[in-house]
Amino acid sequence: MHPFEEWVKYETRRQFFSRGANAVGWAAFSSLMAKSTTANANSNSNNPGGNSGTHSGKHIGPHFPPKAKQVIYLHMVGGPSQMDLYDYKPKMKDWYDKELPASIRNGQRLTTMTSGQSRFPIAPSMFKFAQHGKSGMWVCELLPHTAKVVDQMCFIRSMHTEAINHEPAITYMQTGNQVTGRPCIGSWVSYGLGSLNENLPTFVVLVAKPTNTEQVQAISARLWSSGYLSGEHAGVSFRTTNDPILFINNPPGVSKDVRRTTLDGLKQLNELTYKRLGDPETHTRIQQYEMAFRMQSSVPDLVDLSKEPESVFKLYGDAAKKPGTFANTALLARKLIEKGTRFVQIYLNNWDTHGNVKGRLPDQCRDIDQATFGLISDLKNKGLLDSTLIIWGGEFGRTIYSQGGLSKTNYGRDHHPRCFTMWMAGGGARPGQIYGETDDFSYNIVKDPVHIHDFHATILQLLGFKHEEFTYRYQGLDQRLTGVEPSKVIKDLIA
Numbered sequence: 001m002h003p004f005e006e007w008v009k010y011e012t013r014r015q016f017f018s019r020g021a022n023a024v025g026w027a028a029f030s031s032l033m034a035k036s037t038t039a040n041a042n043s044n045s046n047n048p049g050g051n052s053g054t055h056s057g058k059h060i061g062p063h064f065p066p067k068a069k070q071v072i073y074l075h076m077v078g079g080p081s082q083m084d085l086y087d088y089k090p091k092m093k094d095w096y097d098k099e100l101p102a103s104i105r106n107g108q109r110l111t112t113m114t115s116g117q118s119r120f121p122i123a124p125s126m127f128k129f130a131q132h133g134k135s136g137m138w139v140c141e142l143l144p145h146t147a148k149v150v151d152q153m154c155f156i157r158s159m160h161t162e163a164i165n166h167e168p169a170i171t172y173m174q175t176g177n178q179v180t181g182r183p184c185i186g187s188w189v190s191y192g193l194g195s196l197n198e199n200l201p202t203f204v205v206l207v208a209k210p211t212n213t214e215q216v217q218a219i220s221a222r223l224w225s226s227g228y229l230s231g232e233h234a235g236v237s238f239r240t241t242n243d244p245i246l247f248i249n250n251p252p253g254v255s256k257d258v259r260r261t262t263l264d265g266l267k268q269l270n271e272l273t274y275k276r277l278g279d280p281e282t283h284t285r286i287q288q289y290e291m292a293f294r295m296q297s298s299v300p301d302l303v304d305l306s307k308e309p310e311s312v313f314k315l316y317g318d319a320a321k322k323p324g325t326f327a328n329t330a331l332l333a334r335k336l337i338e339k340g341t342r343f344v345q346i347y348l349n350n351w352d353t354h355g356n357v358k359g360r361l362p363d364q365c366r367d368i369d370q371a372t373f374g375l376i377s378d379l380k381n382k383g384l385l386d387s388t389l390i391i392w393g394g395e396f397g398r399t400i401y402s403q404g405g406l407s408k409t410n411y412g413r414d415h416h417p418r419c420f421t422m423w424m425a426g427g428g429a430r431p432g433q434i435y436g437e438t439d440d441f442s443y444n445i446v447k448d449p450v451h452i453h454d455f456h457a458t459i460l461q462l463l464g465f466k467h468e469e470f471t472y473r474y475q476g477l478d479q480r481l482t483g484v485e486p487s488k489v490i491k492d493l494i495a
Helices: 001-008 013-018 020-043 090-095 146-152 166-175 185-193 256-277 280-301 309-316 326-339 357-381 452-460
Strands: 070-076 127-131 137-140 155-161 205-206 235-240 343-348 388-393 398-403 415-416 420-425 434-437 444-447 473-475 478-480
Touching: 001 090, 070 166, 070 326, 070 357, 127 146, 137 146, 146 155, 146 357, 155 444, 155 452, 185 205, 205 326, 280 326, 309 326, 309 357, 326 343, 326 357, 343 357, 357 388, 357 434, 388 452, 398 420, 398 434
Parallel strands: 070 343, 070 388, 155 434, 205 235, 205 343
Antiparallel strands: 127 137, 155 420, 388 420, 398 415, 473 478
16 A cells, blocks of 8 residues: 555544644545545445455454364475375386486476486385275375375365475465565465454464474564554464463563553553554554463463373374474464464474485474374364364475485485475365376376465365455555466365
């Protein structure tokens, strides 16, 4: 939004008339601005999200009854290798160490990490695969627990993106744009659906620590930014060790009553500031102070896992008892969902396997395998799976050819944006679905491609939104998660 439009939008009646001498001039100018404002309002009259946006704790509400009311997004930072996990390519065994055909590569852009290689030798997966469930989904031997619940999952083998490097790729996956500064999907959901529990954040972020830390990627707080949406829609990062939220506890010697009195005073000062300046972020600041006060009593109980029955830890595995592990964050995500948090984002690092797949992928799979099984099973047992959408995936896939040295027992893989695998479970996603196909090299899509924007449109559909109409006016444009290029809901992914 233009700075002047932003200023006029939050100009209060008291401020307008307090300007006295300029009132006539302002009245004339405001009448001109009203034409634009009226036109915008009329053009979006049938669009709950199409006007200027909301603030002060409001949300716009869905366009139709949602199948999913809450979301757990499991992002595997670095790009998991699809042909080593879910996209089984048995014919590649006959191609070991042979050159990737030029007709398959078809001039694809390469990263600087392999563009200088003299050859691109095929590296078949060293791991065994087997079919599971009624769907017959092929799953790697490293994921025996996940294999038990494939009929609860909806697999997409034909995801693709234009981004080939991590920062733009993960930004694209999380915000719908390779350029930073846009709201992430969690913020869009917060803006659209609002809170289910006033004592907890609407949108929570957890960063799990992988067992293997051989090659981790930077995880920036920009990924859970609210961008041009109101600051209240940004993700709240919970630490997985020590105090879950910094500075939430009272300093030594400060009682709850003193804290309450202090916050009341700050609220009065902030309200005076708002009346004087009309700044919407002042309201956000007031709400953040109040939320922090309420979380002092709600968060400690939330992160206390000592009351969980042993049967729950048998689902998630013993690693769930160790703060910071993926299993621990998965269990905490279930508790957050149970308590009414709308959107939980979990990041797990170290999937960037440029080398030593043998030494790293088993650790990564061990981190997520039983915890994933436990999360799906736990939500189902509690009657929450039908209304909770679980999303799993990275920012791109990996190459079938080896980066660096190649042997039958070890290899590396570079970034590959042309095709990769993601899955969903619960929340209205079609269980037992296997959508899309890639070629024998897991290099190109041969059936039913799904672009990132299509994926986002489908998620929004599950949450009750028409993606074309779920917008926020900013800088003179009706901004949306799915961007301006054509995108579509993949109906075969919806139950």
